[in-house]
Amino acid sequence: MDAVSAAPALGAVAEERNATWDGALVAFDSVARSYSSILFSRSRGVGLLLGAATLTSPRIFAFGLGAVVWANLVARLLRLDARALADGQFGYNALLVGLGTAATFTGNMPTIPVLALAVVGAVLLTAAFRASLGASGLPSLSLPFLAVYYLLLSASPLTHLAYGAYAIDPWPGDYGAFTSLAPALLPEPIPLFLRSLGSLFFVPRVDAGLLVLAALVLHSRIAALLAGAAFGAVLLLDQHVLSLPEGAMLHVLGYNTMLTAIALGSVWFVPSRSALGLALVGVLLCVMVTVGSMAPLARVGVPPMILPFNVTAILMLYAMRQRTSDGAPKASFSLADSPEALVAEHRSRTARFFALHPLRFRLPFRGTWICTQGNDGQHTHRDAWRHGLDFEVRGRDGELFSGAGAEARDFHAYGLPVVAAADGVVAKVVDGIPDNAIGRMDLVHNWGNVVVLYHAPGLYSVVAHLKPSSIKVKEGQSVRAGEALAACGTSGRSPTPHLHFQLQATAIVGAPTLPVHFHHVVVTRENGENREAREVVRELCPAQGDALRAIEPDSGIADLLHVPLGAAWTFESDGRRETVRSDVGLLGELHLRSVERPADLTFEEGDSLLVVLDVAGRRTSALQLLCAAMPRAPFDAALPTWTDVLPRQRFRAWPLRLLADLVALFGERAGIEVRYSMRREGAGLVIVGESIERRSRRSPRDDHPLLSTRLEVERGVGPTAIEVTYAGVTRRATRILSFDSSSRRSPS
């Protein structure tokens, strides 16, 4: 058999091996994540560290691991949601049941068969809780564990389960040699803090606590900080407000409040000062719940365990969901891998897509106009109308009119089309008011001829002073953004032809104004030597004197940057191959997904630009490079420049990242602002980016941008080469065209 024919056979074997390997990896992940889920993490490393923490008590470890493996098996046999299973969602409650059983009951018989049954119960309850609570968007946390565990406790007299030392006195004085030495080495209250962390996993030992702390720090410095703050608060309360019985109580308060703080301050809300405040309120409430539930629970014969955290956190989350506006703290909007990632994602979203209103407005005209009166303008834009905007047109000589300027017709703006600023429905039309002679005003009909469009509840746009009989739309008619409505005129309070635009909350002509932002505005500036510099501004409220236009899409550029559905592009970077494929998501959103690595880029391709909404997953994926090199691209024929913001964290080496995370809570520098430009090169297009921030501010010799990018796109082929340089280190991804010849488009 020659080498050529052998190759496919070998490939098939390799593929088979890969499949088994993948299966094993999924199984391993679902176990590791059962551990890490307890700290709201999805990381394998965190899971391993937590597993190691339980190993400080071998019996507890064995019961815990056994419970997880059994639970995952059961979930699989029952064909429960495979994705949740792989994420450890069915394992972590079972893990707690296993750990708790080992810590509570002695002997192996009949403890093990009872545990096996309890685990099945935990899995079923998890599925049930996930469905019922999940329907109202709430997490089930460790409620399934509590239900099963309390049941075990109450049933124990009838099941011949024998209580161990832990159940009678969960925190006996002697923890073995290490723990008894520890207080000498570590000043209180650190051992107390560590034991409290350890008792989350039913091993109230300092060494176990240290491993849990390591896992927590590895997962998130923000979460670790919140845990520390929560514990500190409990100690303060203990010293100054409460009078708690010695021993156990502080541990229970410790882990309940720590989890409450982490959940509220960094998981369900974007970490920030306000989220920290919310977390502290949660801590106080959790202390009240714990202390208050002690006596009632004792009467039933069960310890509070992790119940106070479950109750407090879920109720607070539910209450916060009832807010009418999602401000500070901002509710979490994604399943980010860590609080740090969540902060970064939130920052990047606000920097890139900050939106005043739930929809994007374009400029209400075509071509370049000048803003001649901005917000709080000197003439009429005051008080209730302070957010009004006036626009006019300037000729090449800088004048607003040609000839004598004695007639409306002489003005460049007069008769130009006025268009819809966003999709909407015509709410009101006023016509029939004559244009004024130049210099005259009609103070009776202030707004002149008007079209009011409805866009969203409480959001209307108004174009006023229109030319009589030029209105092309009727009330009730729906219009699309950019559609011509009427012609610019000089009716109403208008001494010279101009367009007045405003947003308002009702359809009433003359209603008070709302603030206006336009999206993707091309701003033109004179650049000396008769050259004009154009920049696409992501979001802008025009100021007096600004020369503005909407993006004027060029089909040539749009074609070059078009991502055909089903395209499969193979890149090579750092000697590794990676294929990314385009597809449509459930909500109609567009994706580029990596076949080999967990990486997913979501994007939007409109009429006038392409925007990468986000990229998630492996930092080594070519998709990360693609996003850095082209986070958005306008299809404008004039090839304007534009800026975008990239999250700093995506480029840092990990030790620096860890450090930076700590300060992230208290306001870190914004992301890296990168200025992009585009040029045609041969049959293709090149997009280059340079961060505004320089690499070193100290030595001018080293005056390079901190980040620079380059993307080459070829006609009919898509991106062919990507290059991203951060702090002097360059990463490249190069297309291997021979690999995707089947998916190439025909030349267009």
Place this chain on the structure above:
Amino acid sequence: MKTPYERPAIVRHAMGMMNKLGRALAQRPMTHIDGVAIEDLVARYGSPLFVFSERTLVERYRELHDAFSRRWPKLRIAWSYKTNYLSGVCKTFHQEGAWAEVVSPFEWEKAVHLGVAPDHVHWNGPFKPEEALERALVAGTMVHIDHFDELASIERIAARRGIRPKVAIRINLTTDTVQGWSRFGFNLESGQARDAALRIVAGDRMELVGLHCHLGTFIQEADAYRQAARKLALFANELRATHGTRITFIDLGGGFASQNALKAQYLPSEQATPPFSRYAEAIADGLSAIDAPPSELPTLVLETGRALVDEAGHLITSVIANKRLPDGRRGLVVDAGVNVLFTSFWYRHDVVPTRELRGMPEPTVIYGPLCMNIDEIRETMQLPPLSVGDRLVLRNVGAYNVTQWMQFITYRPAVVMVGSNGKHALLRRAEALEDVIALEEVPAWMP
């Protein structure tokens, strides 16, 4: 200072000739072009001399762009190479965002050589040699099909190369005021254009995306464009309805009038030539018959040539001799003839002195240096007496001259550009003997 000598002459007094609001205004001397002294330019580059103003090129381009982009959401200007394909002129427009409009393999090669992406080129014209056509189609050039034989040849190329090119068809049509050039493209009214579209759709070897119509040149009636645009828009609607074809661009060619004046023209051009905004209003109005949501409106393509470049071009020429013609008119011999100012056959170019002229204006004819009777670059105009060595500036000569000029009897002069930055530089050096003989061979059998 001594007053210059004026030859005595008896001239019939004509009323209104000195009307300072009329033609006489144009005779204010022109001493500088964009701040650079004409005498300095001549001293440096010789006479005659073509001078292009970069500022005017850019201003005209932006005026055109502004006028149309304020009225139609998608605009593309393709620089018509034949009008003036000097590299410096083309580059000025390409820098402003213009695509290229070419009509021959030579122009296509020149555009690509200048760095224009082949898929940013529109190709017109009745003769497209098959190899050149194949190269252009593969590279993504937008070909405007002129006749059925060309259509067949593209079908062959598409089959051979396994491509499905996007194409446009050129259409000729009539309007009330302008009888469009009917020898190019497919006729609309007779149904020929419909047949061509059907053939493209049925053949399924290419995708019909564009409609093109060039009415003619120096069209001063904006309304002709309104009608042409409307006819094309309605035709696009029809194609969409019958074949589901989505027309992504409508190309209205060139033809806007410049500030030049036709010989037969009665009104001065300031009054007869509409501003770009008038053409834009007419075309946007005509196109609004298109039945499509805003995001699917076709791109308006313009191939404006003359109106973009004419005003930027000046020809500086020097007086060689004065003559008195038998009919009493004065004759002026200058160093630039019809061989370099080809457009003087049809246009009454504006002539301006470079110094304040004294003396009584009288009917004067301006002749070139050729020993040919046709070498008259300006028919009779009122000019005061000039002396040998005086310069005259012929204005609005930027279009078609430096492409249609010929090397005949004299060498062709230099062409320079005055930059927006106040600098000046050569766009093309003056010809010399080597240039002319470089292409020649002497048969080997000759001694």
